[in-house]
Amino acid sequence: MLDSGRTEETLLEVNNIEVIYNHVILVLKGVSLSVPKGGITALLGGNGAGKTTTLKAISNLLHSERGEVTKGSIMYRGANTQGLDPAAMVKTGVIQVMEGRHCFEHLTVEENLLTGAYTRSNSADIARDLEMVYTYFPRLNERRKSQAGYTSGGEQQMVAIGRALMSRPETILLDEPSMGLAPQLVEEIFTIVKDLNEKEGATFLLAEQNTNVALRFAHYGYILESGRVVMDGPAKELRENPDVKEFYLGMSDEGRKSFRDVRSYRRRKRWLS
């Protein structure tokens, strides 16, 4: 049902936004996408395609990096969110898990999780959610008292996701969860994401370079290239699409390709223009 993507209620709508850093560097040149409630939407593309910038534009974290949305609009549940600060965004129900994990290194795992509940005040609810996070991430339960800085990369990614969950979000913007992790751990993390999506009804917008994994778990995908959406569709269709197969999944009808292959270069060029 969800594989068809847009049939459900739309939560987040990004309309043709343009983002400029430091008043000169144009990073997004008109990105539009919509995130349906209860779905996993993937934002795919290589380095510098604008995935992270798109997520930060949504969560309003751009400002502290001297970035600015200069055109277009971002609507959440039909209301424009561009004037909100990140804290207000979290209260609205949108939280970002940043690329590279960003744990609070000197806080313990449990303290890290509790900071996620900063915007909430009901301590009974918070305690219950803490247990919920521990059931999804049993590993964190084992390490609850250790300093987050000394946990492994996979555990830190779990801390970052768990911390976001503690804010009781409706939508989680997940930036590059697979970064620097072993394939087995990537699989584990994505399985948990899928679980959270199905059991807790959390909506995900995830940015990924690992197209293969992302398209297996997501319902709908957008492909970004140098600040533009070049293709979008249900994950299943994208997986079957010959261009996606060739350029992002490294497969083609004619078997393995060489980088010297001219035809592939021509096709790529036509696609971008």
Place this chain on the structure above:
Amino acid sequence: MPDSLLFGTEVLLNGLMAGVLYALVALGFVLIFKASGIFNYAQGVMALFAALTLVGIMEGQVPFSHLINAAFGTDIHHFGWHVPALVAIIITMVVMVFLAWAVNHFVMRHLVNQEPIILFMATIGLAYFLEGFGDLMWGSDIKKLDVGLPQGGSFWIEENTQWLGFGNENFYGFFLDKLDLVATVIAAILVAALVIFAQYTKQGRAMRAVADDHQAALSVGISLNFIWIMVWSVAGFVALVAGIMWGAKSGVQFSLSLIALKALPVLMLGGFTSIPGAIVGGLIIGVGEKLFEFAIGPYIGGATENWFAYVLALIFLVFRPQGLFGEKIIERV
């Protein structure tokens, strides 16, 4: 007991008391450094400013009187009332909170995500601004601060420790300053309160989170502005306490801002990020410099108190750069 041992003990006790005062100043540094990674050069000046404001309010001085008189040709200096110490302290605290807001609003807010050195430079600028502003507001003359803290030596301790001499006729009991004793008690309470705040409260946890990672703290919905105003306010409060203690001891004057330089070796010793470290560091430096002066000073010409702390700090920098209690520098490979 022999004279030198008794005298040495008294030196040790006095060193501990001096150390408490160093620790009070160092505490203010630690707080801001913990929460924002900024080494706040202006902490000493904040203590001066707090003490100036306190005296000014207590004496009913008209702020900016020189400026007003020059501009309007008037001749006003005092409102003609005296405010009780406790009320004046509360008003001063309000002023310090306002100062915290102003620092954040006009300076720090615009420097999010900048290099630490840029933030440090900003605090140097702040120090000089605040120094001049304090002068302009309250005048530059030396003032006496009397908030009703006990002064002079404690006869009770002197009388009750006399027996320690075991009949030694040169010993009249330990001489300890009452003010120092009060300072010790207040510092202990302050430290306990701050440790509890930082470790066990929601805002304290948020403060430590901000110290670790500004961006991540923002992303979970912690308002950096709020945390920074809070931290600068607490640092302002600590500066006020330090200002009261030092001001009561040696008068409110410009040199009060130089106690910041005494706090530097304390921080190197105790670690820039540890509240207990600031205390232990302060005590070690206080005791160390007094005992060193007492025991070794006479052989090398005295006046060792000026440099002893720095040499100690240098030795620490070589063998334990994070200080005694500083957070371990986490480096994952």
